[in-house]
Amino acid sequence: MAPITRLTGKTAVITGGxxxxxxxxxxxxxxEGAFVFIFGRRQDALDKAIAELGPNARAVQGSVSDLADLDKLYAAIKAERGTLDIVMANSGAGSQxxxxxxxxxxxxxxxxxxxKGAVFTVQKALPLMGKGGSIILTGSSAGTTGAAAMSLYSASKAAVRNLARSWAEDLKGTGIRVNVLSPGPTxxxxxxxxxxxxxxxxxxxxxxxQRMADPSEIGAVAAFLASDDSSFMTASEVAADGGLAQI
Known part of the structure; x- marks a missing residue:
């Protein structure tokens, strides 16, 4: 079977990558052909990831809640690639x-x-993006169902869902789409x-x-949302949750 090359020539950034x-x-x-920048707080984890990802990846260390770190990230992308096609705002925090x-x-x-991290990850990316761009916000099944002792996490993921709805309106005419990917237990x-x-x-x-997702299954859905195969989708939520929040 020929390899899938839907993302050939595209540049992506993934926070929490x-x-x-x-x-x-x-x-x-x-x-699928993309060049990827990963962003995260732990340099040791970034180094290990880059060793796995190979030459078509770069790592920038920082926190999505630190606006100066985000500026450093996008300066690095602009210097090496010039433009940006895909933003996956994936960093998340939650405890009970x-x-x-x-x-x-x-x-x-x-x-x-x-x-805050999702807002500024996306907002600071916009000057590098143009027609055909795709923004993916990582939500959660908890944003629909709620969870005991996880009220702030659940509420924050419900907020992420609404960010996509509102931003789709804000992005009218730009050719940039924004969607939510909501995993279940992974x-x-x-x-x-x-x-x-x-x-x-x-x-x-x-x-x-009757099982948890493998992370690669969620990555496959992310690639679909990043690609032109989802070109008529914006303000949508894709639930890759094994049906947890659907019935």
């Missing part, structure tokens, strides 16, 4: 605190990354370590498909 869904998406984008225990620090951690290394074997079984049993 060194591990998990971000890394799987970077691999898929490169396999139930109502009555929520702290200001918890609010800042979740909302600075999941909302067997990233971080998730597997946090959940353990019993936790993974519990989440698998919550989905009609």
């Amino acid at each position: 060194a591990t998990g869904i971000g890394l799987a998406s970077a691999k898929r984008f490169i396999d 605190l139930k109502l009555g225990e929520i702290t200001v620090e918890h609010c800042n951690e979740v909302l600075d990354t999941n909302i 067997a990233t290394e971080l998730a597997k370590a946090a959940l353990g074997e019993e936790g993974q079984k519990m989440f698998a049993n919550m989905t009609p498909i």
